[in-house]
Amino acid sequence: MDHGDPIYYELFGISWLHVNLSNIMMLTISAVIVFSLCYFSARKISMKPTGMQNVFEWLVDFIKGIINSTMDWKTGERFFGLGITIFLFILVANLIGIPFMIVSEPAHDVWWKSPTADPIITMTFAVMVIVLTHYYGMTMKGPKEYGKGFLRPKAFLLPLNIIEEFANTLTLGMRLFGNLYAKEILLALLAGAGGAWGLSTLFATAPMVAWQAFSIFLATIQAFIFLMLTMVYMAHKVSDDH
Amino acid sequence: MPEVITWGDTIFAILTFAILLALLRKYAWGPVFNMMKEREEHIANEIETAEKNRQEAETYLEQQRQEVENARAEAREIVENSRKSGENQREDIVKQAHEEANRLKEDARLEIKREKDQAINEVRDQVATLSVLIASKVIDQQLDEQEQEQLIENYLKEVGEEL
Numbered sequence: 001m002d003h004g005d006p007i008y009y010e011l012f013g014i015s016w017l018h019v020n021l022s023n024i025m026m027l028t029i030s031a032v033i034v035f036s037l038c039y040f041s042a043r044k045i046s047m048k049p050t051g052m053q054n055v056f057e058w059l060v061d062f063i064k065g066i067i068n069s070t071m072d073w074k075t076g077e078r079f080f081g082l083g084i085t086i087f088l089f090i091l092v093a094n095l096i097g098i099p100f101m102i103v104s105e106p107a108h109d110v111w112w113k114s115p116t117a118d119p120i121i122t123m124t125f126a127v128m129v130i131v132l133t134h135y136y137g138m139t140m141k142g143p144k145e146y147g148k149g150f151l152r153p154k155a156f157l158l159p160l161n162i163i164e165e166f167a168n169t170l171t172l173g174m175r176l177f178g179n180l181y182a183k184e185i186l187l188a189l190l191a192g193a194g195g196a197w198g199l200s201t202l203f204a205t206a207p208m209v210a211w212q213a214f215s216i217f218l219a220t221i222q223a224f225i226f227l228m229l230t231m232v233y234m235a236h237k238v239s240d241d242h
Numbered sequence: 243m244p245e246v247i248t249w250g251d252t253i254f255a256i257l258t259f260a261i262l263l264a265l266l267r268k269y270a271w272g273p274v275f276n277m278m279k280e281r282e283e284h285i286a287n288e289i290e291t292a293e294k295n296r297q298e299a300e301t302y303l304e305q306q307r308q309e310v311e312n313a314r315a316e317a318r319e320i321v322e323n324s325r326k327s328g329e330n331q332r333e334d335i336v337k338q339a340h341e342e343a344n345r346l347k348e349d350a351r352l353e354i355k356r357e358k359d360q361a362i363n364e365v366r367d368q369v370a371t372l373s374v375l376i377a378s379k380v381i382d383q384q385l386d387e388q389e390q391e392q393l394i395e396n397y398l399k400e401v402g403e404e405l
Contacts, residue, residue, distance in 0.1 A: 011250050019250030027255055031262045038270030045277045047284065056274055084271055085263040115255075120248055124255045 006109040026115040030093040038088070063087060066228055070235040075140075079234055082132065087227040090116060090125070090176070094219030097184055098212055101191065114219075117180040119173065126173030129230045130165065137237030149237065172229055179222050183215045372401050 006021040041056035049057055063083045067076035097114030104111055115121045138146045150161045190211060194204035266272075376397050380390060 007246065007248060008250075009246075017250050018246045018248045019254070020248040023248070023251040024254050027251075027258050031258045034262060035265050035269075038266055042270040042274045045273055047277070047281055053274070056270070057278060060271060060274055060278065080275075081263055081267050081271065085259065085266055088266075089259065089262060118251070120251050121255050124252045125259070128256055128259065 004109050006104065006111060020118065020120070022109070022111050022113060023115050023118055023121055025111065026093070026096060026113065027121070030089060030096055030115060033096070034085075034088045034092050037092075059084070059088075063227070067231055070228075070231040071239050075238055076231070076235075079136075079231065083227055083231060086125070086129070086230055087223055090226050091220060091223035093121075094180055094223055095216065097180070098187070098215045098219065101184075101188060113184055114180050116176055116222075117184040119177045119181075122177040122180070123169075123173035125176075125226070126169050129172065130169045130233065133230075133233045133237040134165075136234065140238045146237075168229075168233060172226065172233075176222050176226055179218055183211075183218055186211055187215065368401065372397060 008019045008021055011017045011019050038056065041052035045053055063080060064073075067073070067079060067083055070076070093116045094114055097112070097117060100112065101110065102112030103109065134146075137149065141149075150158050152161075187208075190204050190208040194201050194208060376394060379393065379397075
């Protein structure tokens with residue numbers, strides 16, 4: 001069970017720039033899958049929607065609904081691209097690790113896995129989202145209003161408000177990572193048990209199927225939660241109604 | 243877990259995300275968004291047009307109904323008129339016929355009267371003439387009373403035959 005990571009140390013000779021090649025590969029594959037799906041869904045769009053266009057439009061409405069539930073559409077329209085990209089990217093990244101796992105021999109490096117099962121990726125997305133909320137909060141409401149936001153509802157809550165920002169970042173990233181990591185670990189364990197031949201294969205198959213089914217649910221719900229929280233944090237920063 | 247923080251992943255993840263965002267906007271949800279908006283407008287337009295058409299149709303229907311009502315009333319009027327004029331004509335004709343008949347009857351009556359008067363006058367003239375004639379003959383012949391009587395009788399018979 002002690003799988004390693006295919007890390008390439010000191011990229012371009014920069015001392016701190018290490019790269020996990022597995023993450024690079026899986027992120028690229030996820031992005032390509034997302035883009036291909038969307039591209040082919042939206043390739044032949046017409047006034048009368050058919051086939052994949054319906055699915056895509058349903059997705060658009062779904063994202064729209066989530067944004068609408070947190071802020072009014074006039075404010076929220078600009079976040080639609082962010083929302084749909086976050087949702088699809090994380091959803092595919094979550095799902096991609098479910099069917100199988102590729103481990104290199106003899107180094108025991110994991111190549112094929114969910115990139116979101118790595119904290120560095122989830123934290124990257126989380127920090128990116130929080131930074132974006134601050135950016136939009138500042139540009140849309142002005143620096144003064146943005147600064148005042150930290151003094152609400154009472155001035156003495158300023159430390160708590162600041163801590164909240166870090167807590168939000170951490171929980172946003174760690175929630176996704178924790179879920180996906182647990183998913184990967186359990187899948188790897190079950191696969192290991194099944195791979196050990198003999199009777200264990202028989203016993204491991206049923207829980208494996210069950211866990212994979214649950215993983216699909218989990219992957220979807222986590223992507224949804226990430227999107228939802230992104231929009232909630234965004235609304236908290238850009239809306240005027242509190 | 244890797245023992246170092248792989249910052250390269252961070253940079254790559256953000257880059258990938260940004261590129262994916264841009265690509266999706268250009269190729270996927272951008273066009274779909276536009277299409278959905280366009281469709282929304284189209285549907286709104288269609289609804290508006292349908293509503294307008296419906297109202298127009300209703301107006302037309304109302305007009306047509308009015309027209310039919312008018313036509314019906316007109317037809318009724320025409321029939322009524324012709325019936326009335328027929329009635330009038332009939333009365334006129336009957337009255338005329340009556341008048342004509344009366345006139346003819348009157349004419350005939352007058353003619354008869356005139357004829358009768360003429361005849362009587364004629365008779366009267368002839369009686370006078372005959373009387374003169376008889377008187378002259380009586381004077382001429384100087385007949386006895388018996389013959390004279392017979393003669394008068396003969397003449398009278400003659401007159402009677404002539405009349």
